[in-house]
Amino acid sequence: MTHAGQLPAEPVSVEFVSSAAREGAAGEVLLTVDDLNVWFGGRNGVHAVRGVSYEVRRGETLGIVGESGSGKSVTSMAVMGLLDKTARVTGSVQFKGSELLGLKDRGMSAVRGKKIAMIFQDPMTSLDPVYKIGQQIVETLRVHDKDISRKAARERAIDLLKIVGIPNPADRVDNYPHEFSGGMRQRVVIAIAMANNPDVIIADEPTTALDVTVQATVLEAIKAAQQETGAALVLITHDLGVIAGMAERVMVMYAGRAVEFGGVDDVFYRPRMPYTVGLLNSLPRLDVAEKERLTPILGTPPSLQNLPPGCPFGPRCPMHVAECNAAEPELRTVDGTMPHVAACIRAEELIGQDRYEAGQVFEATSADAGLAGELAAGALAADVSGASPDEPADEPPEPPVLGPPSGLGSPPVPHPPTDPTAPGHGAHE
Amino acid sequence: MTTPGTNAVAAPRVTGRSDDTLPVLRVTDLKKYFPIRSTILKRTLAQVQAVDGVSFDVYAGETLGLVGESGCGKSTTGRAVLNLQPATSGSVVFEGRELVGLSRRQMRPLRRHIQLVFQDPYASLDPRMQVSRIIAEPLVIHKLASGTELRRRVAELMKLVGLNPEHQMRYPHEFSGGQRQRIGIARALALEPRLLVLDEPVSALDVSIQAGVINLLDDLRHRLGLSYVFIAHDLSVVRHISDRVAVMYLGKIVETAPTDELFKRPAHPYTQALLSAIPLPDPARERTRQRVLLEGDLPSPVNPPSGCRFRTRCFKFSGQLNDEQRQKCINEEPLADNRDIGHPTACHYAAVQTVL
Numbered sequence: 185m186t187h188a189g190q191l192p193a194e195p196v197s198v199e200f201v202s203s204a205a206r207e208g209a210a211g212e213v214l215l216t217v218d219d220l221n222v223w224f225g226g227r228n229g230v231h232a233v234r235g236v237s238y239e240v241r242r243g244e245t246l247g248i249v250g251e252s253g254s255g256k257s258v259t260s261m262a263v264m265g266l267l268d269k270t271a272r273v274t275g276s277v278q279f280k281g282s283e284l285l286g287l288k289d290r291g292m293s294a295v296r297g298k299k300i301a302m303i304f305q306d307p308m309t310s311l312d313p314v315y316k317i318g319q320q321i322v323e324t325l326r327v328h329d330k331d332i333s334r335k336a337a338r339e340r341a342i343d344l345l346k347i348v349g350i351p352n353p354a355d356r357v358d359n360y361p362h363e364f365s366g367g368m369r370q371r372v373v374i375a376i377a378m379a380n381n382p383d384v385i386i387a388d389e390p391t392t393a394l395d396v397t398v399q400a401t402v403l404e405a406i407k408a409a410q411q412e413t414g415a416a417l418v419l420i421t422h423d424l425g426v427i428a429g430m431a432e433r434v435m436v437m438y439a440g441r442a443v444e445f446g447g448v449d450d451v452f453y454r455p456r457m458p459y460t461v462g463l464l465n466s467l468p469r470l471d472v473a474e475k476e477r478l479t480p481i482l483g484t485p486p487s488l489q490n491l492p493p494g495c496p497f498g499p500r501c502p503m504h505v506a507e508c509n510a511a512e513p514e515l516r517t518v519d520g521t522m523p524h525v526a527a528c529i530r531a532e533e534l535i536g537q538d539r540y541e542a543g544q545v546f547e548a549t550s551a552d553a554g555l556a557g558e559l560a561a562g563a564l565a566a567d568v569s570g571a572s573p574d575e576p577a578d579e580p581p582e583p584p585v586l587g588p589p590s591g592l593g594s595p596p597v598p599h600p601p602t603d604p605t606a607p608g609h610g611a612h613e
Numbered sequence: 614m615t616t617p618g619t620n621a622v623a624a625p626r627v628t629g630r631s632d633d634t635l636p637v638l639r640v641t642d643l644k645k646y647f648p649i650r651s652t653i654l655k656r657t658l659a660q661v662q663a664v665d666g667v668s669f670d671v672y673a674g675e676t677l678g679l680v681g682e683s684g685c686g687k688s689t690t691g692r693a694v695l696n697l698q699p700a701t702s703g704s705v706v707f708e709g710r711e712l713v714g715l716s717r718r719q720m721r722p723l724r725r726h727i728q729l730v731f732q733d734p735y736a737s738l739d740p741r742m743q744v745s746r747i748i749a750e751p752l753v754i755h756k757l758a759s760g761t762e763l764r765r766r767v768a769e770l771m772k773l774v775g776l777n778p779e780h781q782m783r784y785p786h787e788f789s790g791g792q793r794q795r796i797g798i799a800r801a802l803a804l805e806p807r808l809l810v811l812d813e814p815v816s817a818l819d820v821s822i823q824a825g826v827i828n829l830l831d832d833l834r835h836r837l838g839l840s841y842v843f844i845a846h847d848l849s850v851v852r853h854i855s856d857r858v859a860v861m862y863l864g865k866i867v868e869t870a871p872t873d874e875l876f877k878r879p880a881h882p883y884t885q886a887l888l889s890a891i892p893l894p895d896p897a898r899e900r901t902r903q904r905v906l907l908e909g910d911l912p913s914p915v916n917p918p919s920g921c922r923f924r925t926r927c928f929k930f931s932g933q934l935n936d937e938q939r940q941k942c943i944n945e946e947p948l949a950d951n952r953d954i955g956h957p958t959a960c961h962y963a964a965v966q967t968v969l
Contacts, residue, residue: 251819351909365910395682395846397907400890404906422819425892429899448896466824467894468853470969473873475853480825484789550828551775552792 211242212280214416215263215300215384220275222255222262230488232258234440235275240384240416247431247448248420251463253485255440256420260386264302265292279384298328301377301415303406305389307369311361317372318357321345324379344375347412348405367398371405378409385410386418391426403430424467428452433522436460439486439496442515446524455542456518456526456534459497465543477548495528502545503530635709636670637808637840638694643667643703643713645686645693649915662914663689665864666703668949671808676834676841678855678872680848680887684911686864687844691810694842695729696720707808725755728801732813734793738785744771744796745781751803770799775829791822795829802833810842815850827854848891852876860884863922864914866949870956880954880963882929889968905968921947921961929962938962 222233233255240246250256261267263277265284277284279299284292296302304310312320321341325332332340338357345353348371361369370390377385387406391399403426410417419430427434427448434451436444436459444457455461462481469476483500486492492499494509501508507529515525519535534542645664648657664686671677679687693700696712705712707727712720731737738747748767752758758766768778774795785793794814801809814830815823831854834841845851851858852872859869860883868881879885882905889905907926912918924930924942934942941961949957954965 251821368910396848396890396892397682397886399892400904401906403892404904423892424820424894425899428894428896429892429902452894452896463821464894466821468824468827468849470849470852470876470891470893471895471898477831478824478828478853480823480828481821482825484791484822548828550825550832552777552795552825 211244211416213239213241214280215240215418216276216278216281217259217263218276218278220259220262220277221273222258222267223272224270232440232488233262236435236437236440236442237275238435238442238445240418242383242416243410243414244433245410245417245419245431247427247434248418248437249422249424249427249434249463250437251422251485253488254437255488256437257388258440259437260302260388260418260420264296264300264386265289266302294328297324297382298380299382300384300386301380301382303370303373303377303385303387303390305392307366307373307393308361310373311369313361316358316360317345317364318342321357321372321376321379324376328380340379341375344379345372347378347408348372348375349401349408350375365398367394367402370394370402374402374405374409378413378415381413382415383413384418385413385415386420388420389422390419392421392423399426406430424452424464436463439491440488441496441512441527443497443527444525445515446518446520446526447522450520450522450524453538454520454524455539456524456531457497457528458501458503458530458534458542458545460526461534461539461542462500462502462546464539465546479543479546479548481546482549482552502547503528503533505530634672636672637675637708638671638842639704639706640670640690640694641668641704641706643690643693643705644701645689645698646701659915662864662917664693664700665914665917667861667864667866669859669866669869671840671842673807673840674834674838675857676843676855678851678858679842679844679861680846680851680858681861682846682887682911684863684914685861686914687861688812690861691729691812691842691844695724695727695810697729725804726806727808727810728804728806730794730797730801730809730811730814733817734790734797735785735817737797738793740785743782743784744788747785747796748781748799748803751800755804757804766803770803773802773833774799775825789822790818791826794818794826798826798829798833802837805837806839808840808842810844812844813846814843816845816847823850830854848887860887863912863917865922865959866957867923867959868957869949874956876969877967878954878956878965879968880952880956880958880965881923881960882927883923885966885968886928891969903968918943920944921959923960929960934962 216239218237220233220236224230224232236259238246248256248259262273265287267273273285275285279295284295311317318338318341321344322334322337325337325340342353342357345357350356350368350371364372390406391402394402419427421427431448433446434448435442436451436457438459444451444455444460451460452464455464465479466481468478481500486496486499494511495501495513498504498508513527513529515527516531518524518526518531643664644666646660646662649659649661650656651658667690669677679690681687689698692698694705696715700713703713707723710723712723745767748770749763752763752766767781771778771781776792776795776799785796788796815826818826827850833839843851843854855872857869858872858875859866860881861867862883868875868879868884875884876888879888886905886907893899905928908931909926912925918925921942930939930942947959947961949959952958952963954963
């Protein structure tokens with residue numbers, strides 16, 4: 185390993201908080217992230233990542249899922265050393281046992297793109313528009329391997345394009361990025377990522393900008409790249425369906441922390457953290473004939489500058505009790521076929537339930553946070569006073585609700601339809 | 614300028630019912646071409662055939678889902694229905710009135726009844742207007758309310774969409790994405806429309822928030838007897854909210870069916886590919902699923918393939934048909950016909966195949 189000499193002499197000692205698949209998975213541990221913290225904007229700034237730990241093994245796919253602002257992208261940017269200098273990063277990121285955090289840019293460059301490669305969300309911005317795609321792949325190859333000839337690098341570029349499924353790679357290698365469609369461009373990015381046979385590929389929302397049929401082919405290309413290189417894949421996405429099809433283990437993030445971590449079947453079929461339960465149940469189901477009302481998670485994610493006391497999911501959680509405010513729950517082992525941890529003091533109460541049974545704690549409401557808070561409290565009277573206790577901390581307290589929330593068949597329709605007896609309503613097949 | 618597409622065969626009507634009820638909206642052979650002009654000679658060099666002969670009906674209280682991938686013309690169809698972009702040809706009849714060819718002025722009184730909800734709740738609300746003004750604006754423009762009555766209506770509308778009326782003096786940036794989309798919906802409902810065109814109304818929202826907005830749209834439709842044209846690319850959302858679904862590909866509707874029928878018995882190869890590509894949040898099923906993968910890219914709508922527009926990416930065309938059968942795909946445009954399937958499918962070799 186060329187970069188080994190530049191590593192700090194004393195590696196930071198490692199303690200795993202969630203060494204999930206340590207027993208289960210085969211393959212050597214390639215990337216170990218331990219107690220990673222990221223702050224933006226000084227000590228009083230935003231604590232964007234709060235103690236994230238994971239490890240990935242060769243050939244394995246780890247899914248990281250979370251909604252916007254959950255810290256899933258910042259985590260991977262910190263691992264890659266791509267964050268701005270103003271960001272403060274603590275903890276440990278080890279590649280094959282050697283520490284990456286604190287490496288100077290030069291040392292990091294030897295790892296980045298060679299040992300650990302990254303696929304970004306937007307292929308429009310991750311390719312340089314003024315260079316032919318062949319040149320961009322060749323550059324990646326030659327930066328890390330000074331001995332490779334231009335001709336050999338070009339041959340390799342064509343091979344790579346073939347692996348990711350670009351038709352006529354020998355011709356297409358001389359095209360510019362604008363001559364490719366979005367899905368094709370993302371394949372080029374994948375080809376660049378796998379160019380140096382990396383040990384770890386981090387893919388951050390690799391298919392979010394793409395159409396669903398294109399997404400399917402790009403995911404196939406990522407699988408092909410993983411198979412070809414034997415790399416560990418860290419797949420970051422908000423799409424639970426993509427995780428279900430790609431990952432062996434899943435980490436669910438909320439408010440900058442892992443709140444549930446386990447084998448994909450355990451997390452998807454037997455979620456033990458109410459947030460995961462809510463997330464899975466807020467999706468429309470394609471597998472059942474009759475349509476059920478969806479169950480949203482009320483409210484909005486908390487501001488990272490002003491977290492609620494105790495559990496950050498507390499204000500939105502239908503299982504919230506007073507004890508939840510006492511302290512932020514640690515990840516604790518729950519049931520599962522693989523190591524499975526969840527950060528909820530009431531996780532045990534969910535044991536024995538599948539995701540739909542567990543999901544029944546969520547209300548199938550159409551109301552927004554403020555009104556729904558009242559709903560959950562059962563205080564539906566016309567004149568409710570006092571703010572809802574279930575308020576996200578970044579929102580000012582909600583004033584009293586003036587009337588019944590919408591959509592629950594409440595009597596006066598404040599806004600009558602032009603013709604309430606309009607024909608055909610509900611009479612379609 | 615030539616009248617484009619006059620020689621094309623009009624597709625048979627794609628309709629959800631056989632009785633005599635008149636639809637709220639009847640779109641017939643709608644076309645929207647965008648000219649590509651040369652900068653010097655101002656001559657039309659070519660036409661982008663964004664929407665090329667689309668026909669559908671929407672009945673009272675019904676939701677028609679319009680799905681397809683980027684560039685298939687679904688949003689352009691929505692805009693042409695609203696006459697925001699004048700149609701090139703065809704007919705859009707709303708409650709018995711022809712909208713194609715109406716001037717902006719003639720359109721204005723009708724705008725009350727057809728409203729649009731936009732995709733991006735960040736871009737569609739004026740950041741310098743308080744929410745009360747945003748929601749009141751349509752009422753003010755149409756001179757339908759003022760003073761106390763206006764304030765009362767705004768408060769009502771906010772309650773209707775699940776927002777707290779006491780927040781009406783706030784600005785859009787003080788609301789979350791889901792709340793902003795509710796403001797957009799309240800604004801669209803202010804004029805008591807009968808038809809809402811919803812263009813990707815939940816795509817910009819996180820899933821946990823999205824569910825609440827979908828429930829809201831469901832409730833409003835039932836309570837207010839609205840009809841929706843629901844444009845989206847997320848098929849699971851479309852399945853949840855729609856009564857019927859029309860699948861678009863490159864400016865044409867390739868298959869239409871009642872929602873359950875379409876998801877259970879898709880007959881057009883494109884629909885099958887689309888459905889098979891949906892990632893399901895179900896690991897065991899994902900592991901065993903067979904995907905129908907499409908080759909290549911969406912062809913340019915400037916110069917679409919002859920005959921069947923899907924043939925360049927069709928797995929049937931490339932893998933299952935013989936040369937003679939292929940000739941038909943190349944030479945003859947498939948019409949949206951029932952073909953013993955039970956619902957209109959624009960494919961010469963349509964066959965039901967369950968993929969979900």
